[in-house]
Amino acid sequence: MPENPRPAARGASADWWRQAVVYQVYPRSFRDLDGDGLGDIRGVTERLPYLQRLGVDAVWLSPFYPSALADGGYDVDDYRDVDPKLGTLAHADEMIARAHELGLRVVVDVVPNHTSDRHAWFREALAAPPGSPARDRYVFRDGKGPDGSRPPSDWMSHFGGPAWTRVPDGQWYLHLFAREQPDLNWANPEVREDFLHTLRFWSDRGVDGFRVDVAHGLAKDLGEPLRDYGGVHPDPMTQLPLDGSHPLFDRDEVHEIFREWRKVLDGYDPPRSAVAEAWVATSRRVLYARPDELGQAFNFELMVSPWSAEQFRVEIDAALSAAAVCGASATWVLSNHDVVRHRSRYALPAGTDLDAWLRSGGTQPAPDDEVGLRRARAASMLLLALPGSAYLYQGEELGLPEVADLPADVLQDPIWERTGHAQKGRDGCRVPIPWTREGASFGFGDGGAWLPQPASFGELSAEAQDGTPGSTLELYRAALRLRRELQGDETLQWIDHGIPATTHVLHLRRSTGWESVTNFSDADVDLPAGEVLLASGPLGEGTLPADTTVWLRPAGA
Numbered sequence: 001m002p003e004n005p006r007p008a009a010r011g012a013s014a015d016w017w018r019q020a021v022v023y024q025v026y027p028r029s030f031r032d033l034d035g036d037g038l039g040d041i042r043g044v045t046e047r048l049p050y051l052q053r054l055g056v057d058a059v060w061l062s063p064f065y066p067s068a069l070a071d072g073g074y075d076v077d078d079y080r081d082v083d084p085k086l087g088t089l090a091h092a093d094e095m096i097a098r099a100h101e102l103g104l105r106v107v108v109d110v111v112p113n114h115t116s117d118r119h120a121w122f123r124e125a126l127a128a129p130p131g132s133p134a135r136d137r138y139v140f141r142d143g144k145g146p147d148g149s150r151p152p153s154d155w156m157s158h159f160g161g162p163a164w165t166r167v168p169d170g171q172w173y174l175h176l177f178a179r180e181q182p183d184l185n186w187a188n189p190e191v192r193e194d195f196l197h198t199l200r201f202w203s204d205r206g207v208d209g210f211r212v213d214v215a216h217g218l219a220k221d222l223g224e225p226l227r228d229y230g231g232v233h234p235d236p237m238t239q240l241p242l243d244g245s246h247p248l249f250d251r252d253e254v255h256e257i258f259r260e261w262r263k264v265l266d267g268y269d270p271p272r273s274a275v276a277e278a279w280v281a282t283s284r285r286v287l288y289a290r291p292d293e294l295g296q297a298f299n300f301e302l303m304v305s306p307w308s309a310e311q312f313r314v315e316i317d318a319a320l321s322a323a324a325v326c327g328a329s330a331t332w333v334l335s336n337h338d339v340v341r342h343r344s345r346y347a348l349p350a351g352t353d354l355d356a357w358l359r360s361g362g363t364q365p366a367p368d369d370e371v372g373l374r375r376a377r378a379a380s381m382l383l384l385a386l387p388g389s390a391y392l393y394q395g396e397e398l399g400l401p402e403v404a405d406l407p408a409d410v411l412q413d414p415i416w417e418r419t420g421h422a423q424k425g426r427d428g429c430r431v432p433i434p435w436t437r438e439g440a441s442f443g444f445g446d447g448g449a450w451l452p453q454p455a456s457f458g459e460l461s462a463e464a465q466d467g468t469p470g471s472t473l474e475l476y477r478a479a480l481r482l483r484r485e486l487q488g489d490e491t492l493q494w495i496d497h498g499i500p501a502t503t504h505v506l507h508l509r510r511s512t513g514w515e516s517v518t519n520f521s522d523a524d525v526d527l528p529a530g531e532v533l534l535a536s537g538p539l540g541e542g543t544l545p546a547d548t549t550v551w552l553r554p555a556g557a
Protein backbone atom coordinates (compact mmCIF):
# COMPACT_ATOMS: atom_id res chain seq x y z
CA MET A 1 0.00 0.00 0.00
CA PRO A 2 1.34 3.50 -0.71
CA GLU A 3 2.77 5.11 2.40
CA ASN A 4 1.03 8.39 1.93
CA PRO A 5 -2.44 7.76 0.61
CA ARG A 6 -3.15 11.48 0.33
CA PRO A 7 -2.90 12.77 -3.19
CA ALA A 8 -0.07 15.04 -4.17
CA ALA A 9 -2.87 17.16 -5.42
CA ARG A 10 -3.47 20.07 -7.56
CA GLY A 11 -5.17 22.31 -5.01
CA ALA A 12 -5.56 19.69 -2.33
CA SER A 13 -8.75 21.23 -1.01
CA ALA A 14 -11.52 19.13 0.43
CA ASP A 15 -13.75 20.48 -2.32
CA TRP A 16 -11.69 19.28 -5.27
CA TRP A 17 -14.67 17.41 -6.69
CA ARG A 18 -17.10 20.33 -6.84
CA GLN A 19 -16.02 21.48 -10.28
CA ALA A 20 -13.84 18.57 -11.31
CA VAL A 21 -13.73 16.91 -14.71
CA VAL A 22 -13.93 13.17 -14.10
CA TYR A 23 -13.02 10.69 -16.83
CA GLN A 24 -14.78 7.34 -16.70
CA VAL A 25 -12.67 4.32 -17.54
CA TYR A 26 -14.45 1.09 -18.35
CA PRO A 27 -11.42 -1.02 -17.45
CA ARG A 28 -11.97 -4.07 -19.61
CA SER A 29 -12.25 -1.87 -22.72
CA PHE A 30 -9.52 0.67 -22.04
CA ARG A 31 -6.08 -0.88 -22.52
CA ASP A 32 -5.02 -4.51 -22.42
CA LEU A 33 -1.41 -4.66 -21.38
CA ASP A 34 -1.14 -8.40 -20.74
CA GLY A 35 -2.63 -9.32 -24.12
CA ASP A 36 -5.46 -11.56 -22.91
CA GLY A 37 -8.10 -9.60 -24.82
CA LEU A 38 -9.48 -7.84 -21.74
CA GLY A 39 -8.34 -4.45 -20.52
CA ASP A 40 -6.51 -4.44 -17.20
CA ILE A 41 -5.38 -2.24 -14.30
CA ARG A 42 -1.80 -1.98 -15.50
CA GLY A 43 -3.23 -0.82 -18.82
CA VAL A 44 -4.98 2.00 -16.98
CA THR A 45 -1.76 2.92 -15.17
CA GLU A 46 0.12 2.97 -18.44
CA ARG A 47 -2.35 5.45 -19.91
CA LEU A 48 -2.60 7.82 -16.93
CA PRO A 49 -0.16 10.27 -18.58
CA TYR A 50 -2.59 10.42 -21.52
CA LEU A 51 -5.36 11.40 -19.10
CA GLN A 52 -3.15 13.95 -17.39
CA ARG A 53 -2.32 15.47 -20.78
CA LEU A 54 -6.01 15.45 -21.70
CA GLY A 55 -6.45 17.68 -18.67
CA VAL A 56 -8.97 15.85 -16.51
CA ASP A 57 -8.90 16.08 -12.71
CA ALA A 58 -9.90 12.55 -11.82
CA VAL A 59 -10.36 9.09 -13.20
CA TRP A 60 -13.36 6.98 -12.23
CA LEU A 61 -12.99 3.26 -12.81
CA SER A 62 -16.03 1.09 -13.37
CA PRO A 63 -15.79 -2.13 -11.32
CA PHE A 64 -12.54 -4.08 -11.53
CA TYR A 65 -13.40 -6.48 -8.70
CA PRO A 66 -13.53 -10.28 -9.04
CA SER A 67 -16.52 -11.06 -11.21
CA ALA A 68 -17.84 -13.56 -13.72
CA LEU A 69 -18.72 -10.51 -15.86
CA ALA A 70 -22.37 -11.51 -16.05
CA ASP A 71 -23.06 -7.76 -16.08
CA GLY A 72 -19.71 -6.34 -17.12
CA GLY A 73 -18.33 -6.41 -13.55
CA TYR A 74 -21.41 -4.92 -11.85
CA ASP A 75 -21.80 -8.46 -10.50
CA VAL A 76 -19.19 -8.35 -7.74
CA ASP A 77 -17.82 -11.49 -6.06
CA ASP A 78 -15.64 -9.63 -3.57
CA TYR A 79 -15.66 -5.87 -3.03
CA ARG A 80 -12.21 -5.80 -1.52
CA ASP A 81 -10.10 -7.43 -4.20
CA VAL A 82 -9.14 -7.12 -7.85
CA ASP A 83 -10.33 -9.51 -10.54
CA PRO A 84 -7.34 -11.74 -11.42
CA LYS A 85 -8.30 -11.26 -15.07
CA LEU A 86 -7.63 -7.52 -14.59
CA GLY A 87 -4.71 -7.60 -12.16
CA THR A 88 -3.96 -7.66 -8.46
CA LEU A 89 -4.39 -5.43 -5.44
CA ALA A 90 -0.74 -4.46 -5.85
CA HIS A 91 -1.57 -3.26 -9.38
CA ALA A 92 -4.43 -1.19 -7.98
CA ASP A 93 -2.09 0.35 -5.40
CA GLU A 94 0.42 1.20 -8.13
CA MET A 95 -2.33 2.72 -10.23
CA ILE A 96 -3.55 4.91 -7.35
CA ALA A 97 -0.01 6.00 -6.46
CA ARG A 98 0.84 6.83 -10.08
CA ALA A 99 -2.40 8.79 -10.51
CA HIS A 100 -1.57 10.84 -7.43
CA GLU A 101 1.96 11.50 -8.68
CA LEU A 102 0.40 12.90 -11.82
CA GLY A 103 -2.06 15.04 -9.85
CA LEU A 104 -5.06 12.90 -10.75
CA ARG A 105 -7.68 11.72 -8.25
CA VAL A 106 -9.11 8.22 -8.30
CA VAL A 107 -12.78 7.35 -7.93
CA VAL A 108 -13.94 3.74 -7.70
CA ASP A 109 -17.33 2.18 -8.18
CA VAL A 110 -19.21 0.64 -5.28
CA VAL A 111 -22.11 -1.67 -6.08
CA PRO A 112 -24.27 -1.95 -2.97
CA ASN A 113 -27.67 -2.98 -4.34
CA HIS A 114 -26.58 -6.51 -5.20
CA THR A 115 -23.62 -8.83 -5.04
CA SER A 116 -22.89 -11.49 -7.62
CA ASP A 117 -24.22 -15.00 -7.20
CA ARG A 118 -20.60 -16.10 -6.63
CA HIS A 119 -20.12 -13.84 -3.58
CA ALA A 120 -19.28 -15.85 -0.43
CA TRP A 121 -22.48 -14.59 1.19
CA PHE A 122 -24.69 -15.83 -1.59
CA ARG A 123 -23.05 -19.23 -1.67
CA GLU A 124 -23.60 -19.42 2.06
CA ALA A 125 -27.23 -18.37 1.63
CA LEU A 126 -27.84 -21.10 -0.92
CA ALA A 127 -26.32 -23.71 1.38
CA ALA A 128 -28.35 -22.49 4.36
CA PRO A 129 -32.01 -23.29 5.05
CA PRO A 130 -34.94 -20.92 4.54
CA GLY A 131 -35.23 -18.45 7.42
CA SER A 132 -31.51 -18.65 8.26
CA PRO A 133 -29.36 -15.58 9.01
CA ALA A 134 -27.39 -16.29 5.82
CA ARG A 135 -30.55 -15.94 3.73
CA ASP A 136 -31.52 -12.77 5.56
CA ARG A 137 -28.61 -10.89 3.95
CA TYR A 138 -30.53 -11.26 0.68
CA VAL A 139 -34.22 -11.21 -0.18
CA PHE A 140 -35.49 -14.78 -0.10
CA ARG A 141 -39.24 -15.50 -0.04
CA ASP A 142 -41.61 -18.41 -0.52
CA GLY A 143 -43.46 -18.41 -3.81
CA LYS A 144 -47.17 -18.01 -4.36
CA GLY A 145 -49.70 -20.70 -5.20
CA PRO A 146 -50.29 -24.03 -3.46
CA ASP A 147 -46.84 -25.35 -4.38
CA GLY A 148 -45.07 -21.98 -4.23
CA SER A 149 -44.30 -22.20 -7.92
CA ARG A 150 -45.29 -18.63 -8.72
CA PRO A 151 -42.92 -15.76 -7.89
CA PRO A 152 -43.57 -13.94 -4.60
CA SER A 153 -44.55 -10.70 -6.39
CA ASP A 154 -44.88 -9.31 -9.89
CA TRP A 155 -41.62 -7.38 -9.69
CA MET A 156 -39.68 -7.27 -12.92
CA SER A 157 -35.95 -7.30 -13.56
CA HIS A 158 -34.61 -4.10 -15.01
CA PHE A 159 -32.94 -6.22 -17.69
CA GLY A 160 -36.18 -8.00 -18.65
CA GLY A 161 -38.01 -11.01 -17.23
CA PRO A 162 -39.12 -11.60 -13.64
CA ALA A 163 -37.02 -10.24 -10.77
CA TRP A 164 -37.24 -13.56 -8.93
CA THR A 165 -35.38 -16.83 -9.46
CA ARG A 166 -36.25 -20.08 -7.70
CA VAL A 167 -33.63 -22.11 -5.86
CA PRO A 168 -33.71 -25.93 -5.51
CA ASP A 169 -35.40 -25.93 -2.07
CA GLY A 170 -38.33 -23.99 -3.53
CA GLN A 171 -37.65 -20.49 -2.22
CA TRP A 172 -37.14 -17.53 -4.55
CA TYR A 173 -34.55 -14.75 -4.40
CA LEU A 174 -34.90 -11.20 -5.64
CA HIS A 175 -32.68 -9.73 -8.36
CA LEU A 176 -33.67 -6.40 -9.82
CA PHE A 177 -31.01 -6.91 -12.48
CA ALA A 178 -29.61 -10.19 -13.87
CA ARG A 179 -30.21 -13.45 -12.02
CA GLU A 180 -26.48 -13.47 -11.25
CA GLN A 181 -27.02 -10.25 -9.22
CA PRO A 182 -29.01 -11.12 -6.09
CA ASP A 183 -30.28 -8.03 -4.25
CA LEU A 184 -28.96 -7.44 -0.76
CA ASN A 185 -31.26 -6.82 2.19
CA TRP A 186 -30.26 -3.40 3.49
CA ALA A 187 -32.39 -3.84 6.59
CA ASN A 188 -29.75 -6.35 7.71
CA PRO A 189 -27.11 -4.68 9.96
CA GLU A 190 -24.36 -6.99 8.75
CA VAL A 191 -24.88 -5.78 5.19
CA ARG A 192 -24.63 -2.17 6.33
CA GLU A 193 -21.50 -2.81 8.35
CA ASP A 194 -19.78 -4.64 5.54
CA PHE A 195 -20.14 -1.76 3.11
CA LEU A 196 -18.66 0.64 5.65
CA HIS A 197 -15.74 -1.75 5.76
CA THR A 198 -15.46 -1.60 1.95
CA LEU A 199 -15.49 2.21 1.98
CA ARG A 200 -12.70 2.19 4.54
CA PHE A 201 -10.74 -0.47 2.66
CA TRP A 202 -10.47 1.62 -0.51
CA SER A 203 -10.18 4.95 1.32
CA ASP A 204 -7.25 3.55 3.30
CA ARG A 205 -5.61 2.59 0.02
CA GLY A 206 -5.82 6.21 -1.09
CA VAL A 207 -8.93 6.23 -3.24
CA ASP A 208 -10.34 9.77 -3.37
CA GLY A 209 -14.00 9.08 -4.04
CA PHE A 210 -16.77 6.62 -4.81
CA ARG A 211 -19.41 6.29 -7.50
CA VAL A 212 -22.44 4.62 -5.94
CA ASP A 213 -24.28 2.23 -8.25
CA VAL A 214 -28.10 2.14 -8.16
CA ALA A 215 -28.10 4.36 -5.07
CA HIS A 216 -31.89 4.75 -5.27
CA GLY A 217 -32.47 1.00 -4.98
CA LEU A 218 -31.06 -0.04 -1.60
CA ALA A 219 -34.04 0.59 0.68
CA LYS A 220 -37.06 -1.53 -0.19
CA ASP A 221 -40.46 -2.13 1.31
CA LEU A 222 -40.14 -5.85 1.99
CA GLY A 223 -43.04 -6.05 4.45
CA GLU A 224 -45.51 -8.88 3.88
CA PRO A 225 -47.50 -9.10 1.75
CA LEU A 226 -45.08 -7.79 -0.87
CA ARG A 227 -46.73 -5.04 -2.85
CA ASP A 228 -47.26 -5.79 -6.53
CA TYR A 229 -46.87 -2.81 -8.86
CA GLY A 230 -48.34 -4.08 -12.08
CA GLY A 231 -45.41 -5.99 -13.54
CA VAL A 232 -43.90 -3.01 -15.34
CA HIS A 233 -40.92 -0.94 -14.42
CA PRO A 234 -41.88 2.68 -13.99
CA ASP A 235 -39.68 5.04 -16.00
CA PRO A 236 -37.64 6.05 -12.96
CA MET A 237 -37.09 9.67 -13.96
CA THR A 238 -40.66 10.50 -14.86
CA GLN A 239 -43.04 7.98 -13.31
CA LEU A 240 -41.74 7.18 -9.84
CA PRO A 241 -43.88 8.76 -7.14
CA LEU A 242 -42.20 11.81 -5.63
CA ASP A 243 -43.13 10.88 -2.07
CA GLY A 244 -40.86 7.88 -1.61
CA SER A 245 -43.77 5.42 -1.70
CA HIS A 246 -42.60 3.02 -4.44
CA PRO A 247 -41.79 -0.39 -2.90
CA LEU A 248 -38.42 -0.67 -4.64
CA PHE A 249 -36.97 2.67 -5.59
CA ASP A 250 -36.15 6.01 -4.04
CA ARG A 251 -37.56 5.28 -0.61
CA ASP A 252 -36.86 7.83 2.08
CA GLU A 253 -35.10 5.29 4.33
CA VAL A 254 -32.26 5.10 1.81
CA HIS A 255 -30.95 8.45 3.02
CA GLU A 256 -30.13 7.07 6.48
CA ILE A 257 -27.71 4.68 4.79
CA PHE A 258 -25.86 7.47 3.03
CA ARG A 259 -25.71 9.61 6.16
CA GLU A 260 -23.88 6.72 7.80
CA TRP A 261 -21.54 6.53 4.79
CA ARG A 262 -20.80 10.25 4.94
CA LYS A 263 -19.55 9.90 8.52
CA VAL A 264 -17.03 7.33 7.36
CA LEU A 265 -16.00 9.35 4.31
CA ASP A 266 -15.57 12.49 6.42
CA GLY A 267 -13.22 10.59 8.70
CA TYR A 268 -10.53 10.98 6.00
CA ASP A 269 -8.41 13.97 5.18
CA PRO A 270 -9.40 15.18 2.70
CA PRO A 271 -12.90 13.73 3.03
CA ARG A 272 -13.66 11.17 0.35
CA SER A 273 -16.13 12.31 -2.29
CA ALA A 274 -19.13 10.34 -3.51
CA VAL A 275 -21.57 10.56 -6.38
CA ALA A 276 -24.89 8.75 -6.55
CA GLU A 277 -26.24 7.00 -9.58
CA ALA A 278 -29.90 7.66 -8.84
CA TRP A 279 -32.25 7.53 -11.80
CA VAL A 280 -34.95 9.72 -10.26
CA ALA A 281 -36.47 13.14 -10.91
CA THR A 282 -34.28 16.19 -10.29
CA SER A 283 -36.14 17.27 -7.14
CA ARG A 284 -35.57 13.82 -5.57
CA ARG A 285 -32.10 13.22 -6.95
CA VAL A 286 -30.53 16.15 -5.17
CA LEU A 287 -31.51 14.65 -1.83
CA TYR A 288 -28.77 12.07 -2.35
CA ALA A 289 -26.33 14.92 -2.92
CA ARG A 290 -26.93 16.73 0.36
CA PRO A 291 -23.67 17.56 2.15
CA ASP A 292 -24.41 15.08 4.95
CA GLU A 293 -24.97 12.34 2.34
CA LEU A 294 -23.04 11.73 -0.86
CA GLY A 295 -22.33 15.31 -1.98
CA GLN A 296 -23.16 14.72 -5.64
CA ALA A 297 -25.63 12.79 -7.75
CA PHE A 298 -25.41 12.23 -11.49
CA ASN A 299 -27.73 14.42 -13.46
CA PHE A 300 -28.72 12.36 -16.50
CA GLU A 301 -31.18 14.89 -17.89
CA LEU A 302 -28.87 16.21 -20.61
CA MET A 303 -27.93 12.66 -21.54
CA VAL A 304 -31.56 11.87 -22.32
CA SER A 305 -32.40 15.25 -23.88
CA PRO A 306 -32.70 15.76 -27.59
CA TRP A 307 -30.42 18.34 -29.24
CA SER A 308 -32.56 21.33 -28.34
CA ALA A 309 -31.70 24.73 -26.90
CA GLU A 310 -35.01 24.87 -25.10
CA GLN A 311 -34.61 21.47 -23.48
CA PHE A 312 -30.99 22.04 -22.51
CA ARG A 313 -31.89 25.40 -20.96
CA VAL A 314 -34.70 23.89 -18.88
CA GLU A 315 -32.49 21.05 -17.64
CA ILE A 316 -29.50 23.26 -16.86
CA ASP A 317 -31.63 25.69 -14.87
CA ALA A 318 -33.41 22.91 -12.99
CA ALA A 319 -30.16 21.15 -12.11
CA LEU A 320 -28.38 24.30 -10.97
CA SER A 321 -31.19 25.48 -8.74
CA ALA A 322 -31.75 22.04 -7.27
CA ALA A 323 -28.05 21.68 -6.52
CA ALA A 324 -27.90 25.14 -4.96
CA VAL A 325 -30.87 24.42 -2.69
CA CYS A 326 -29.08 21.36 -1.31
CA GLY A 327 -25.57 22.79 -1.15
CA ALA A 328 -24.45 20.20 -3.69
CA SER A 329 -22.52 20.93 -6.85
CA ALA A 330 -24.16 20.20 -10.19
CA THR A 331 -23.02 17.32 -12.37
CA TRP A 332 -23.21 16.95 -16.14
CA VAL A 333 -23.07 13.82 -18.26
CA LEU A 334 -23.55 13.19 -21.99
CA SER A 335 -22.34 9.59 -22.26
CA ASN A 336 -21.48 6.63 -20.07
CA HIS A 337 -21.22 2.85 -20.30
CA ASP A 338 -25.01 2.40 -20.20
CA VAL A 339 -26.21 4.55 -23.10
CA VAL A 340 -25.77 5.04 -26.84
CA ARG A 341 -22.79 7.35 -27.35
CA HIS A 342 -23.78 10.98 -27.80
CA ARG A 343 -22.20 11.35 -31.21
CA SER A 344 -24.61 8.70 -32.50
CA ARG A 345 -27.64 9.96 -30.58
CA TYR A 346 -27.22 13.39 -32.16
CA ALA A 347 -26.77 11.82 -35.60
CA LEU A 348 -30.33 10.50 -35.48
CA PRO A 349 -33.63 12.35 -35.87
CA ALA A 350 -35.07 13.50 -32.52
CA GLY A 351 -37.36 10.90 -31.02
CA THR A 352 -35.63 7.89 -32.67
CA ASP A 353 -36.30 4.71 -30.69
CA LEU A 354 -32.70 3.79 -29.88
CA ASP A 355 -33.47 0.13 -29.12
CA ALA A 356 -35.13 -0.27 -32.52
CA TRP A 357 -32.22 1.56 -34.14
CA LEU A 358 -29.72 -0.83 -32.53
CA ARG A 359 -31.83 -3.81 -33.59
CA SER A 360 -31.60 -2.60 -37.17
CA GLY A 361 -27.80 -2.71 -36.85
CA GLY A 362 -27.66 1.07 -36.85
CA THR A 363 -29.22 1.48 -40.28
CA GLN A 364 -32.88 2.41 -39.63
CA PRO A 365 -32.80 5.36 -39.68
CA ALA A 366 -29.37 5.96 -41.19
CA PRO A 367 -27.36 8.22 -38.88
CA ASP A 368 -25.87 11.43 -40.22
CA ASP A 369 -22.44 10.96 -38.67
CA GLU A 370 -21.10 14.37 -39.64
CA VAL A 371 -24.01 16.16 -37.97
CA GLY A 372 -23.65 13.81 -35.01
CA LEU A 373 -19.98 14.71 -34.58
CA ARG A 374 -20.60 18.43 -34.99
CA ARG A 375 -23.30 18.40 -32.36
CA ALA A 376 -21.33 16.13 -30.04
CA ARG A 377 -18.40 18.55 -30.10
CA ALA A 378 -20.69 21.53 -29.54
CA ALA A 379 -22.51 19.74 -26.70
CA SER A 380 -19.25 18.75 -25.01
CA MET A 381 -17.99 22.32 -25.08
CA LEU A 382 -21.27 23.56 -23.63
CA LEU A 383 -21.06 20.88 -20.93
CA LEU A 384 -17.51 21.94 -20.08
CA ALA A 385 -18.59 25.58 -19.79
CA LEU A 386 -21.16 24.80 -17.09
CA PRO A 387 -20.48 25.26 -13.39
CA GLY A 388 -20.17 22.02 -11.47
CA SER A 389 -18.45 18.83 -12.47
CA ALA A 390 -18.38 17.15 -15.83
CA TYR A 391 -18.20 13.38 -16.22
CA LEU A 392 -16.65 12.23 -19.49
CA TYR A 393 -16.83 8.68 -20.81
CA GLN A 394 -13.74 7.06 -22.33
CA GLY A 395 -13.60 7.54 -26.08
CA GLU A 396 -15.85 10.58 -26.24
CA GLU A 397 -12.70 12.69 -26.50
CA LEU A 398 -12.02 10.78 -29.72
CA GLY A 399 -15.56 11.35 -31.01
CA LEU A 400 -16.25 7.62 -31.07
CA PRO A 401 -19.67 6.62 -32.38
CA GLU A 402 -21.79 3.79 -31.03
CA VAL A 403 -20.84 0.51 -32.68
CA ALA A 404 -24.37 -0.35 -33.66
CA ASP A 405 -23.74 -3.28 -35.95
CA LEU A 406 -22.20 -5.73 -33.48
CA PRO A 407 -23.25 -9.23 -34.57
CA ALA A 408 -25.54 -11.12 -32.22
CA ASP A 409 -22.97 -13.79 -31.43
CA VAL A 410 -20.57 -11.32 -29.78
CA LEU A 411 -23.09 -9.56 -27.56
CA GLN A 412 -22.39 -9.88 -23.84
CA ASP A 413 -24.83 -7.50 -22.18
CA PRO A 414 -27.33 -9.62 -20.20
CA ILE A 415 -30.09 -7.40 -21.59
CA TRP A 416 -29.81 -9.21 -24.95
CA GLU A 417 -30.71 -12.65 -23.55
CA ARG A 418 -33.06 -11.44 -20.80
CA THR A 419 -35.25 -9.51 -23.24
CA GLY A 420 -35.47 -12.52 -25.56
CA HIS A 421 -33.34 -10.60 -28.11
CA ALA A 422 -35.77 -7.66 -28.18
CA GLN A 423 -33.02 -5.29 -27.00
CA LYS A 424 -29.38 -5.52 -28.04
CA GLY A 425 -28.20 -3.75 -24.91
CA ARG A 426 -25.18 -1.63 -24.14
CA ASP A 427 -22.21 -3.35 -25.77
CA GLY A 428 -22.02 -0.82 -28.60
CA CYS A 429 -20.61 1.86 -26.30
CA ARG A 430 -18.19 -0.57 -24.63
CA VAL A 431 -16.08 -1.51 -27.65
CA PRO A 432 -12.35 -1.29 -26.80
CA ILE A 433 -10.63 2.05 -27.34
CA PRO A 434 -8.48 2.55 -30.45
CA TRP A 435 -5.07 3.91 -29.47
CA THR A 436 -3.23 3.45 -32.76
CA ARG A 437 -4.15 3.82 -36.42
CA GLU A 438 -3.16 0.27 -37.26
CA GLY A 439 -2.07 -2.90 -35.56
CA ALA A 440 -3.76 -5.55 -33.47
CA SER A 441 -7.00 -4.15 -32.08
CA PHE A 442 -5.79 -0.62 -32.88
CA GLY A 443 -3.40 -0.67 -29.95
CA PHE A 444 -5.91 -1.87 -27.38
CA GLY A 445 -3.79 -4.97 -26.81
CA ASP A 446 -2.02 -7.83 -28.54
CA GLY A 447 -4.70 -10.34 -27.70
CA GLY A 448 -7.44 -8.85 -29.88
CA ALA A 449 -10.48 -7.00 -28.61
CA TRP A 450 -13.32 -8.71 -26.73
CA LEU A 451 -15.80 -6.84 -28.93
CA PRO A 452 -14.93 -6.24 -32.61
CA GLN A 453 -13.85 -2.70 -33.50
CA PRO A 454 -15.00 -1.20 -36.80
CA ALA A 455 -12.40 -0.22 -39.41
CA SER A 456 -13.31 3.44 -38.86
CA PHE A 457 -11.68 3.25 -35.40
CA GLY A 458 -8.20 3.56 -37.00
CA GLU A 459 -8.74 7.15 -38.10
CA LEU A 460 -10.47 7.94 -34.79
CA SER A 461 -7.57 6.54 -32.76
CA ALA A 462 -5.70 8.68 -30.25
CA GLU A 463 -2.60 8.36 -32.45
CA ALA A 464 -4.40 9.66 -35.53
CA GLN A 465 -5.80 12.64 -33.64
CA ASP A 466 -2.80 13.50 -31.52
CA GLY A 467 -1.43 16.86 -32.64
CA THR A 468 -3.91 17.06 -35.53
CA PRO A 469 -5.38 20.55 -35.61
CA GLY A 470 -9.15 20.49 -35.35
CA SER A 471 -9.31 16.87 -34.15
CA THR A 472 -11.78 16.06 -31.41
CA LEU A 473 -8.94 14.99 -29.11
CA GLU A 474 -7.20 18.36 -29.55
CA LEU A 475 -10.52 20.15 -29.03
CA TYR A 476 -11.03 18.40 -25.68
CA ARG A 477 -7.44 19.14 -24.65
CA ALA A 478 -7.82 22.81 -25.47
CA ALA A 479 -11.22 23.03 -23.80
CA LEU A 480 -9.98 21.40 -20.61
CA ARG A 481 -6.95 23.67 -20.49
CA LEU A 482 -9.08 26.78 -20.90
CA ARG A 483 -11.69 25.55 -18.44
CA ARG A 484 -9.03 25.20 -15.78
CA GLU A 485 -7.79 28.71 -16.50
CA LEU A 486 -11.19 30.38 -16.70
CA GLN A 487 -13.16 28.48 -14.08
CA GLY A 488 -15.35 30.74 -11.96
CA ASP A 489 -17.71 30.18 -9.06
CA GLU A 490 -20.65 27.78 -9.25
CA THR A 491 -23.06 30.22 -10.88
CA LEU A 492 -23.85 31.24 -14.41
CA GLN A 493 -25.66 34.11 -15.98
CA TRP A 494 -27.74 33.68 -19.14
CA ILE A 495 -27.48 36.28 -21.83
CA ASP A 496 -30.82 36.18 -23.51
CA HIS A 497 -31.15 36.53 -27.23
CA GLY A 498 -34.87 35.85 -27.02
CA ILE A 499 -36.69 32.64 -26.15
CA PRO A 500 -34.40 29.60 -26.69
CA ALA A 501 -37.24 27.73 -28.39
CA THR A 502 -37.25 30.41 -31.09
CA THR A 503 -33.64 31.53 -31.29
CA HIS A 504 -32.09 28.09 -30.72
CA VAL A 505 -29.17 29.80 -29.02
CA LEU A 506 -27.81 29.33 -25.50
CA HIS A 507 -25.42 32.04 -24.38
CA LEU A 508 -24.02 31.99 -20.88
CA ARG A 509 -21.46 33.93 -18.91
CA ARG A 510 -19.42 32.65 -15.99
CA SER A 511 -18.30 34.76 -13.04
CA THR A 512 -14.83 35.24 -14.60
CA GLY A 513 -16.40 36.86 -17.67
CA TRP A 514 -15.87 33.76 -19.83
CA GLU A 515 -18.79 33.22 -22.22
CA SER A 516 -20.06 30.20 -24.10
CA VAL A 517 -22.50 30.43 -27.00
CA THR A 518 -24.11 27.40 -28.64
CA ASN A 519 -26.12 27.52 -31.84
CA PHE A 520 -28.52 24.56 -31.82
CA SER A 521 -30.25 25.60 -35.06
CA ASP A 522 -29.47 24.49 -38.58
CA ALA A 523 -28.69 28.02 -39.78
CA ASP A 524 -25.96 30.57 -39.00
CA VAL A 525 -26.54 33.11 -36.25
CA ASP A 526 -24.59 36.29 -35.48
CA LEU A 527 -21.42 35.72 -33.52
CA PRO A 528 -21.55 37.85 -30.36
CA ALA A 529 -18.70 40.32 -29.94
CA GLY A 530 -15.57 39.29 -28.09
CA GLU A 531 -12.26 37.51 -28.44
CA VAL A 532 -12.76 33.95 -29.67
CA LEU A 533 -11.00 31.53 -27.34
CA LEU A 534 -12.09 28.24 -28.84
CA ALA A 535 -14.78 26.95 -31.17
CA SER A 536 -16.13 23.45 -31.67
CA GLY A 537 -16.05 23.92 -35.46
CA PRO A 538 -15.16 26.47 -38.12
CA LEU A 539 -16.69 29.93 -37.64
CA GLY A 540 -18.05 32.11 -40.44
CA GLU A 541 -17.36 35.82 -41.02
CA GLY A 542 -19.03 37.22 -37.94
CA THR A 543 -21.30 34.19 -37.76
CA LEU A 544 -21.68 31.15 -35.55
CA PRO A 545 -22.64 28.25 -37.83
CA ALA A 546 -25.22 25.55 -37.07
CA ASP A 547 -24.43 23.03 -34.29
CA THR A 548 -21.42 24.96 -33.04
CA THR A 549 -20.25 26.24 -29.66
CA VAL A 550 -17.83 29.10 -29.25
CA TRP A 551 -16.08 30.33 -26.11
CA LEU A 552 -15.46 34.06 -25.94
CA ARG A 553 -13.86 36.65 -23.77
CA PRO A 554 -15.95 39.77 -24.21
CA ALA A 555 -14.07 43.00 -24.71
CA GLY A 556 -13.05 44.41 -21.34
CA ALA A 557 -13.49 41.14 -19.39
Ligand code: GLC
Binds near residue numbers: 074075111177277337
Ligand atom coordinates in the same frame (compact mmCIF):
# COMPACT_ATOMS: atom_id res chain seq x y z
C1 GLC B 1 -25.89 0.61 -12.98
C2 GLC B 1 -24.70 0.43 -13.88
C3 GLC B 1 -25.03 -0.57 -14.92
C4 GLC B 1 -25.36 -1.88 -14.24
C5 GLC B 1 -26.48 -1.71 -13.20
C6 GLC B 1 -26.56 -2.88 -12.29
O1 GLC B 1 -26.97 1.17 -13.64
O2 GLC B 1 -24.31 1.67 -14.41
O3 GLC B 1 -24.00 -0.76 -15.84
O4 GLC B 1 -25.78 -2.81 -15.19
O5 GLC B 1 -26.23 -0.60 -12.38
O6 GLC B 1 -25.47 -2.92 -11.42
